[in-house]
Amino acid sequence: MIQQSQGQSLLVVDRADFLLDTWRKSERQDFFRFVNNQWNSYQDGMKAKLIVGLQTSQEIEALKILDSQGQSRIFRLHDFNDIG
Known part of the structure; x- marks a missing residue:
């Protein structure tokens, strides 16, 4: 992620949990979908x-959000601790 972000704009949305917690499961699933x-459309349109x-929740852990190479787009905090 760091390598891909070099020279790029980066938009970080942190602590969106408060919003997801107000939605029904079907609404959260619609958002994840x-x-x-x-x-990729967002990246192309917003250039970020x-x-x-x-x-972390069981619902988040179960998501299958993959990049074009089939790698998960879901990272745990400890994944970032290994970057160095």
Whole structure:
């Protein structure tokens, strides 16, 4: 992520959990589906990398949001601790 972000604009949305906690499960699933289906369109249109920070939950852990190479787009905090 750091390598891909060099020289790019970066948009970080942190602590969006408060919003997700007010939605029904079907609404959260619609949001996750939107993110998965529209991620690359956002990057092209906004010319920025998007990072959404959420607390870990079983629902988040179960998501299959993948990049074009089939790698998960969901990272845990400890994944970032290994960057150095």
